[in-house]
Amino acid sequence: xxxxxxxxxxxxxxxxxxxxxxxxxxxxxxxxxxxxxxxxxxxxxxxxxxxxxxxxxxxxxxxxxxxxxxxxxxxxxxxxxxxxxxxxxxxxxxxxxxxxxxxxxxxxxxxxxxxxxxxxxxxxxxxxxxxxxxxxxxxxxxxxxxxxxxxxxxxxxxxxxxxxxxxxxxxxxxxxxxxxxxxxxxxxxxxxxxxxxxxxxxxxxxxxxxxxxxxxxxxxxxxxxxxxxxxxxxxxxxxxxxxxxxxxxxxxxxxxxxxxxxxxxxxxxxxxxxxxxxxxxxxxxxxxxxxxxxxxxxxxxxxxxxxxxxxxxxxxxxxxxxxxxxxxxxxxxxxxxxxxxxxxxxxxxxxxxxxxxxxxxxxxxxxxxxxxxxxxxxxxxxxxxxxxxxxxxxxxxxxxxxxxxxxxxxxxxxxxxxxxxxxxxxxxxxxxx
Numbered sequence: 001x002x003x004x005x006x007x008x009x010x011x012x013x014x015x016x017x018x019x020x021x022x023x024x025x026x027x028x029x030x031x032x033x034x035x036x037x038x039x040x041x042x043x044x045x046x047x048x049x050x051x052x053x054x055x056x057x058x059x060x061x062x063x064x065x066x067x068x069x070x071x072x073x074x075x076x077x078x079x080x081x082x083x084x085x086x087x088x089x090x091x092x093x094x095x096x097x098x099x100x101x102x103x104x105x106x107x108x109x110x111x112x113x114x115x116x117x118x119x120x121x122x123x124x125x126x127x128x129x130x131x132x133x134x135x136x137x138x139x140x141x142x143x144x145x146x147x148x149x150x151x152x153x154x155x156x157x158x159x160x161x162x163x164x165x166x167x168x169x170x171x172x173x174x175x176x177x178x179x180x181x182x183x184x185x186x187x188x189x190x191x192x193x194x195x196x197x198x199x200x201x202x203x204x205x206x207x208x209x210x211x212x213x214x215x216x217x218x219x220x221x222x223x224x225x226x227x228x229x230x231x232x233x234x235x236x237x238x239x240x241x242x243x244x245x246x247x248x249x250x251x252x253x254x255x256x257x258x259x260x261x262x263x264x265x266x267x268x269x270x271x272x273x274x275x276x277x278x279x280x281x282x283x284x285x286x287x288x289x290x291x292x293x294x295x296x297x298x299x300x301x302x303x304x305x306x307x308x309x310x311x312x313x314x315x316x317x318x319x320x321x322x323x324x325x326x327x328x329x330x331x332x333x334x335x336x337x338x339x340x341x342x343x344x345x346x347x348x349x350x351x352x353x354x355x356x357x358x359x360x361x362x363x364x365x366x367x368x369x370x371x372x373x374x375x376x377x378x379x380x381x382x383x384x385x386x387x388x389x390x391x392x393x394x395x396x397x398x399x400x401x402x403x404x405x406x407x408x409x410x411x412x413x414x415x416x417x418x419x420x421x422x423x424x425x426x427x428x429x430x431x432x433x
Contacts, residue, residue, distance in 0.1 A: 016192040019133065020126060020199035027125035028068035028088065030117040035071075043082070045099050046072055049113060056085075056094065063087040070117050072097060086117065088124050095120075108205045119203035126201050137196040138224050184219060185209035188331035188404025195221035215246075239293040241323045245363045255367045257298045262317040263374045265302050270310035271377065272384035277318070277395045281311035289316035321399050328368055329421070331404040333359035340424065341417035353424060353432055368400075368425070369433040375422075376429045393423035 032049045039052040051059070053074045063069040069087040074080075084097040084105060095105040102109035103116050110116040127134065186204040193200055193207060195217045200206035208222040209215070217225060239247065239258055247256050270276060289312060292300035302313055321328055329337055336356035343349045357365055375392050382388050397418030403411035425432060 015197065017196075017198045020130060020201050021190065023126045023129055024122050024199065024201045027122045030114055030121060031066050031069045032114070033062050033065070033069050033071040043099070045103075046082075046113070050074075056092070059085040059094075060092040063092050068117075068121055070113075072113070084113075084117070086120065088121065089128065093124075108202075110204065115203055122202055134220075137193075137198050137218065138221055141195050141221075141224065142197045185216075186332075187216065188334065189402075191216055193218045193221055195225060239297065240290050240320055241325065243325055244328070244367065245361050248363045251297075255363070255370055256320070258293050258317065258320045259367055259370065261298065261300070261302060262313050262320075263370070265313050266310060266317075267374065267377065269304060270313070271381045273310050274384070274386055276310070276378060276385040276387050277314045277392060278387060279311050281309055281313075281315035283315075285309070285312045286315040286319055289313070290319060293320075318395070318399050321396075327402045328364055328371075328400045330360060330364060331402070333357075334401060334404055337401065337421045338414060338417045341420035349424060350428060350431065353421075353428070357432060369429075371400075372425045372429040372433065375426045379426065389423045389426040390419075392426060393419040393421075396422045 032047075033051075034048040035051045039050060042050050042052070049070065050072045051062070053076055055076065059071060059073055062071060063085060064087070067087055067090075071085050073083050073085060075083055082097045084095045086093050086095065098104050100109075102111060103113055104110065105116070105120070108116075108119065110119065184205045185208060187200060187206050187209070191200045191206065192198065194215055198218070200216065200218060207216060207218045210217075210225075215225065239256065244256060248254065251257065253260075266276070273279075285307060289300070289302055289307065292302070293316075302316070307313060327334075333356050336352065336359055340349050340352035340356055343352055357368075360368065375389075375396070378385065378387055378392065379389050397420075398415060400422060401414075401418045403414050405411050405414075
């Protein structure tokens with residue numbers, strides 16, 4: 001199916017709103033108040049932030065040093081129950097604290113108290129500073145302009161994604177356990193809601209992700225989104241920079257047409273080209289190919305008559321993967337893939353890679369399979385093109401994978417593992433897929 005424009009207005013990508021992101025950056029940082037003496041019967045899952053059975057007044061005095069200060073105390077009224085005392089807004093707030101293998105005060109569960117407090121401070125700060133703004137977020141949505149709208153749409157108030165229990169994680173404790181069994185999604189790296197265009201704040205479980213089309217939205221925005229989220233082709237006005245799952249669903253294909261067409265062209269006339277994928281093509285012509293796909297879809301002409309240099313086509317394919325809003329190897333699956341590269345035992349490596357592949361959405365996994373089979377065929381011509389699996393791993397590692405970590409040094413350290421992941425996928429393509 002060719003890409004068709006149903007209206008004549010020029011496509012403009014959504015403008016993501018930065019206000020809530022800026023507020024998250026401004027939120028107070030956690031400051032642990034440690035106990036200087038040994039406390040008897042301290043639970044093994046708490047550290048020196050546990051102060052034993054102290055009063056609210058004593059906790060308040062200890063926490064008065066700074067915003068974000070926190071400690072844990074045992075209740076004087078109910079033995080064996082614990083309270084997280086947290087300084088926020090120049091006052092001490094108390095939350096009933098639970099542990100079932102993870103720490104929680106509401107529906108979100110955390111590996112550490114530090115993460116729980118970090119997320120809590122972000123939530124409290126944003127919802128205090130921007131309560132009115134948040135209440136109006138669903139006004140003037142961008143949803144209908146980014147490609148997820150249903151083809152046979154019913155009014156949003158009739159049909160929507162399963163609503164999550166509206167339980168605020170950071171209500172002060174009332175003695176009731178308000179933990180919801182509904183599960184939401186943890187996004188790695190900054191994400192913006194594709195309904196309202198606002199930042200999805202918090203450390204974990206920032207919103208809802210649709211398993212079918214990849215739509216990312218706030219919990220409150222999910223109530224406004226239709227349940228049958230088949231993407232509407234008339235709104236998918238681009239091929240590059242479009243969510244991969246959205247694109248293949250809109251065009252009813254297994255893989256993005258860019259991938260299929262570029263690989264067919266490369267294999268028909270470029271497998272013996274020296275430095276294939278390593279040598280860069282002329283950037284202006286690569287941009288021309290991108291514009292041709294965005295404008296004409298599968299009717300784009302990328303033949304030798306238009307682009308004699310095969311490096312233009314390889315450059316366009318690499319650019320497609322770099323431009324994906326969610327990388328081919330997704331943020332959620334990324335840690336598992338990196339773990340496989342860090343594993344020394346070959347059998348364990350393959351087993352971990354198998355597990356990692358299961359974490360990919362179907363369209364991502366199928367596209368990765370097709371690409372790795374192609375790159376394996378490229379290596380069969382190594383004598384001519386001088387490109388083995390290691391060389392291709394160097395090229396495609398950072399192209400297919402992006403670290404979800406915001407820390408630049410952590411992301412930099414992962415580059416060597418990204419290369420190894422792609423190298424292993426190429427070498428074991430026949431076993432893994």
